[in-house]
Structure formats: structure tokens, C-alpha cells
Amino acid sequence: xxxxxxxxxxxxxxxxxxxxxxxxxxxxxxxxxxxxxxxxxxxxxxxxxxxxxxxxxxxxxxxxxxxxxxxxxxxxxxxxxxxxxxxxxxxxxxxxxxxxxxxxxxxxxxxxxxxxxxxxxxxxxxxxxxxxxxxxxxxxxxxxxxxxxxxxxxxxxxxxxxxxxxxxxxxxxxxxxxxxxxxxxxxxxxxxxxxxx
Amino acid sequence: xxxxxxxxxxxxxxxxxxxxxxxxxxxxxxxxxxxxxxxxxxxxxxxxxxxxxxxxxxxxxxxxxxxxxxxxxxxxxxxxxxxxxxxxxxxxxxxxxxxxxxxxxxxxxxxxxxxxxxxxxxxxxxxxxxxxxxxxxxxxxxxxxxxxxxxxxxxxxxxxxxxxxxxxxxxxxxxxxxxxxxxxxxxxxxxxxxxxx
Numbered sequence: 217x218x219x220x221x222x223x224x225x226x227x228x229x230x231x232x233x234x235x236x237x238x239x240x241x242x243x244x245x246x247x248x249x250x251x252x253x254x255x256x257x258x259x260x261x262x263x264x265x266x267x268x269x270x271x272x273x274x275x276x277x278x279x280x281x282x283x284x285x286x287x288x289x290x291x292x293x294x295x296x297x298x299x300x301x302x303x304x305x306x307x308x309x310x311x312x313x314x315x316x317x318x319x320x321x322x323x324x325x326x327x328x329x330x331x332x333x334x335x336x337x338x339x340x341x342x343x344x345x346x347x348x349x350x351x352x353x354x355x356x357x358x359x360x361x362x363x364x365x366x367x368x369x370x371x372x373x374x375x376x377x378x379x380x381x382x383x384x385x386x387x388x389x390x391x392x393x394x395x396x397x398x399x400x401x402x403x404x405x406x407x408x409x410x411x412x413x
Numbered sequence: 414x415x416x417x418x419x420x421x422x423x424x425x426x427x428x429x430x431x432x433x434x435x436x437x438x439x440x441x442x443x444x445x446x447x448x449x450x451x452x453x454x455x456x457x458x459x460x461x462x463x464x465x466x467x468x469x470x471x472x473x474x475x476x477x478x479x480x481x482x483x484x485x486x487x488x489x490x491x492x493x494x495x496x497x498x499x500x501x502x503x504x505x506x507x508x509x510x511x512x513x514x515x516x517x518x519x520x521x522x523x524x525x526x527x528x529x530x531x532x533x534x535x536x537x538x539x540x541x542x543x544x545x546x547x548x549x550x551x552x553x554x555x556x557x558x559x560x561x562x563x564x565x566x567x568x569x570x571x572x573x574x575x576x577x578x579x580x581x582x583x584x585x586x587x588x589x590x591x592x593x594x595x596x597x598x599x600x601x602x603x604x605x606x607x608x609x610x
Binding site: 220221222224225228229231232233234235239241242243244245246247248249251254255256257258259261262263264265266268269278279280303304307 | 417418419421422425426428429430431432436438439440441442443444445446448451452453454455456458459460461462463465466475476477500501504
């Protein structure tokens with residue numbers, strides 16, 4: 217029978233993305249059964265992360281040092297900034313090993329519905345970074361959603377007066393994707409942006 | 414970019430049932446973004462559980478007191494013991510509010526394949542509880558799997574010499590189940606155990 221302390225743990229675990237009340241219970245049981253192999257190491261890891269991890273004051277990445285490892289890395293081109301909505305997007309690009317410049321995490325996208333305006337996002341710090349002069353290229357790596365594209369247009373406007381090249385990610389057929397399963401919007405974009413072979 | 418402390422956290426979170434590397438990353442990000450609302454309370458809850466929760470020395474249930482809340486509860490009939498393989502099964506029966514006696518958690522089922530013999534399970538403590546004399550009924554609430562049924566037969570043999578009524582859960586059509594989707598084994602059992610109306 218779940219009781220107070222265990223219940224509290226289950227409630228918190230259930231709030232994690234991908235978990236619900238049922239999987240929260242399973243996770244709590246797994247932790248209690250594997251005290252030395254899982255429960256105690258997890259407490260330790262969470263405490264270290266809570267103690268050390270902060271948002272980078274330059275780019276907004278999460279790291280245990282400020283500036284973060286990417287902003288500190290001299291091999292990464294400071295002239296090229298890739299703008300992403302979220303730290304998860306930055307991680308995805310890093311996993312793909314796709315980019316050798318630096319990043320800027322907006323902390324979301326503009327959304328009239330959710331009441332997210334330019335002040336709620338890290339846009340002023342981005343403009344200051346560009347204004348400082350070292351940046352020559354800004355890549356807008358935002359989702360191909362209405363809000364992502366709106367945010368991209370807004371940033372393009374704001375960056376217009378600076379001497380930087382602005383680009384956005386290509387739209388088209390995802391690698392491994394079958395035409396049959398793609399939506400009309402993607403097919404239209406892929407056709408429009410067709411490339412000579 | 415995931416780095417050392419964050420990576421360690423992701424690895425541990427990925428080991429939880431229902432989570433993998435991808436959802437482990439999402440969980441770690443959610444925790445770091447919601448430091449006060451999620452990360453710190455989760456550390457606190459895990460520490461309390463690690464400090465207080467133990468297996469009940471009578472029945473094997475997990476609780477922050479020993480004997481557990483169920484074994485302590487005077488309203489629960491000590492003459493009736495429901496034998497389950499796992500604490501998760503005990504929780505499921507408690508959620509269903511299905512049983513007003515006490516429990517005994519075996520800690521698994523007999524399995525020749527996995528090398529689980531009677532010594533690995535909490536069978537001797539069960540026999541001692543029955544031998545003590547207060548118990549009049551043992552309900553075997555084990556899964557309808559080969560290993561679960563083998564364990565049930567083994568326990569029936571071992572309990573044979575004691576003056577206790579032994580029963581097992583009914584097999585049949587699950588409530589809400591459609592015949593069309595049921596396996597042959599369940600249909601055969603349901604037909605065999607048909608009840609007069």
C-alpha cells in the first residue's frame with residue numbers, strides 16, 4: 217500500500233516528462249528495490265546537478281561552468297551563432313555533430329496564444345552579442361512550426377540593421393523519409409527548394 | 414551539449430523503468446529547468462525514502478515503518494494471508510480495495526530459467542507465519558503465467574500439512590474484455606469455471 221513518503225516520491229516522479237502515475241509507481245518501486253545501484257547514486261547525481269549546473273550567461277546553455285564548455289572552447293567559431301529555442305535543440309545539434317560555431321538559446325518561441333513576447337525570450341542578449349561586432353553569421357535553427365517561423369521573421373527584422381548574414385535551416389524531405397508519408401506542406405517546400413544535381 | 418554531471422544524471426534516469434536514453438534526457442532537462450518546483454523536492458523525497466523505507470520484516474511490503482501499516486492495522490484480518498510475487502502486486506490489490514486481510518510478498522516467482530529456487534523467495538517466512546497458528550486462509554494471488562502457476566503448485570504442496578484453506582485467484586474473462594480478443598487459454602478456463610446464473 218503506498219504511504220506518505222512513497223506517495224510523495226511517486227507524485228514527483230509522475231511529473232517527469234514521459235512518466236505518468238502508473239510509470240511513476242514503477243519507477244519508485246525500481247528505486248526502492250535497487251537502493252545501492254540506483255536510488256543512492258541518483259540522489260548523488262541530482263545533488264551535484266543542483267549544486268553545479270547553471271544557465272550559461274552568454275548563450276543560455278546548461279552546464280556546470282559559466283561560460284559553458286561550448287562558449288569556452290577556442291576551436292568553436294565565435295563568428296557564427298546558431299539560434300535555438302531550447303537547450304534540447306542545442307543538444308540535438310551537438311549530437312548530430314552538425315555545427316562548429318556557438319549557440320544562443322532563446323528559451324522558447326514567440327507565441328501570442330501562450331502570451332510569450334520578445335521580452336520573455338533571450339532576444340536582447342542575442343542582439344547585444346551581435347552588436348559587439350564579432351558575429352558574422354546568425355543561423356536560425358527554429359522549429360518549422362507557425363510560432364517557430366514567426367520567431368524567425370521577428371529575429372530577421374531585428375537583426376536587419378547589423379552586418380550579419382542571416383539564414384534558416386532548410387525545409388524538405390527528412391533523411392530516410394518516404395514521400396508517401398510526408399505532409400503536403402513539406403512536399404511543397406521540398407519542391408520549391410529543389411536543387412540541381 | 415551534455416557534459417559530465419548532466420550525463421551521469423541522464424544515464425541514471427535512463428535506467429528507470431519506462432525511460433530510455435531519449436526520455437532520460439528529457440527528464441534531466443525538465444529537472445534542471447524546474448529546479449525549485451521539481452529538482453529540489455525530488456532530491457528531498459528520494460532522501461526521505463532512502464532514509465525511512467524498508468521491507469516489512471513480517472510480510473515484505475515496503476513501508477516507512479516496520480511492521481508495515483498493513484501488518485499494524487488491527488482492522489485487517491490476520492487469519493487471511495494473500496500471497497503475492499511482488500510489492501507492485503500488493504499495491505494493485507490495495508488500489509482495487511479488494512482484500513481486507515494481510516499480505517505476504519514472495520519477492521518473485523520460481524523460475525528454472527532464471528535460476529530462482531525456493532530459497533531465493535520468502536517462502537520459509539511464509540511457512541513460519543502459517544505455522545504460528547493464527548492463519549486460517551492462504552490466497553495465492555500469483556500471475557497466470559507458467560512460473561506463477563508453478564510457484565502456486567509448490568506453495569500448495571508445502572502448505573498441505575497445515576490446517577489452512579488454500580485458494581487461488583479465479584481465471585476468466587477480464588471485466589470489460591471482449592471474447593473476440595481473448596486468447597484460447599483464457600476462454601478454455603472461463604468455460605471450465607462457468608457459473609450458474
